[in-house]
Amino acid sequence: MKKELRRLLELTEGNLSFKDKTVVYMMNNLGNVDPELRDNLIYSLFARGFEEKAFTVRQQQIIITDFINNLEIFTEIDGKKDQIFLRSFSALLGSILLDVDGETPLFTDKQRELIFKSAIDYLKKENDFRGYVPEKGWAHAIAHGSDFLGAAISHKCFHTEDINSIFDVIRCIMNKLTVPFIDEEEQRVAYAFFQGVEAKNISEHDLIGFIKKYDDEIWQRYIESKGDLSAFYCLSTWFHLMQNWYFIFWGYPSIKESLDLRIRGYLKEMFN
Template sequence: MELKLRLKELQEKELSCLSNRELEELIENMLENIGAIDPELRDHLIYPTFIRFIDEGMLSEDNRLYLFNTCLDDHHLFYKIGEINTDSVFTRSFSSLVLTGLLSYDRQVGQFSKDYIDLSFKKAIDYLSLELDTRGYVEEKGWAHSIAHGADLLVSIVKHPLFNKGQFHEVLEVLENCLFKDATYIDDEDERLIFVLEALHETNIDEKMLEDWIIQIFNGLESIYENEGFSNNYFRKKFNITNFLKTLYFRIGFKRVQEMIKESLNTLHQKVYS
């Protein structure tokens, strides 16, 4: 039976109707098509079905570990990493979303060891660093949203009780990397990246660390100006950074950080428009 039809039928049924063999065969078929360019199949059938399997406890420990390891591998999260404007981004991006679901569920059940959480963190950092296809919505093919989905994955790791709080610097570094990618974020990527900072805030990140990081971001933007002047590249990076920091201003309750953002954005405005 065609996968799309099978998944549509399953939407109207209890998952308990599946035998173990049927479940495992369906998981394999869904993994093979996780990056399908048909947005209905990918966004509205495969991904939600994976989340149903996870959240409704349909997956055994072995199933969850298999799905975790498969989605992290070079054929999924890192499938053809480095390509730009090709369909491979859908496989990478939606693998990260399934991993997000698995890690969020594991916060409740506690199956994954610290080694697994450390591995997922390393892979998430590598993925967000290496991903070059930063498209949000792709006409006729739906959401790619690689940076947003990668940020969701990072949030699920930072919120996990086994996350190593000594890795705050690495999280901030990869967020900065995302802001300085060759991209213009217009599909709420800034909101999704802010979720990572909110997770760090909940995990008691030091306010001074956040202040130093914001200064570093502005210094990076200034470095582009010194090398290129008011280039297209400068204005694209400025667009990403200012949108991100405006959102951060209203979402993080550190008063000194808010004041720093306000002053820095005002200085930037005077520099560009005075």
């Protein structure tokens, strides 16, 4: 099957088409530990297939039904290590589906609400923070989960009556962090929240309020930790997240002003 998938990937734009059995195979191997099969072939073909409208209506339903019914972003989330690839690449597929749904509806309202909730809940529950795994490729759950979150909270149909549930994603990640991120996860988390603000699904006022409140919280945790490294790593990660936001939100002066104050405070405390 890998040979067939390679052949499909080599087809020029406009010539891509799939057999039903190929689509089923791709769904069944979404989290395969073979990095070429999972990342280079299957994920790339899902992205191209939806971008080029190469899937038939029946094939789209196969993908959607499998994604909704199985919600593999939560598969053995406290169990086998290799299932991280299934969860992480399910999150990437969710991002693709939401992007397409924003242009041409794929989901019912009930399905869409389930996916929105799942995108928020996934990052709260994920415990595997590995980036690149030798011989198995990218796990990168926090990055891929952030892509899924960004696709959800920037969707034109997204709404929430509990904005704190979104900001709690950051708290949950930080509470589990024991070593620094090394594969630009902070950048992907930051961009997800930028997408929410840009889509006006998160207000500037709410983000500024969160920045102030959480900055105070994380400094208090650091002070009370009395040198605990995990508390320092969380504070440092928060600093990197704010740095990313500072440049991403370049056209939002109120947010930039709030970030500037907090970034300067960190630098003054750490280096003066």
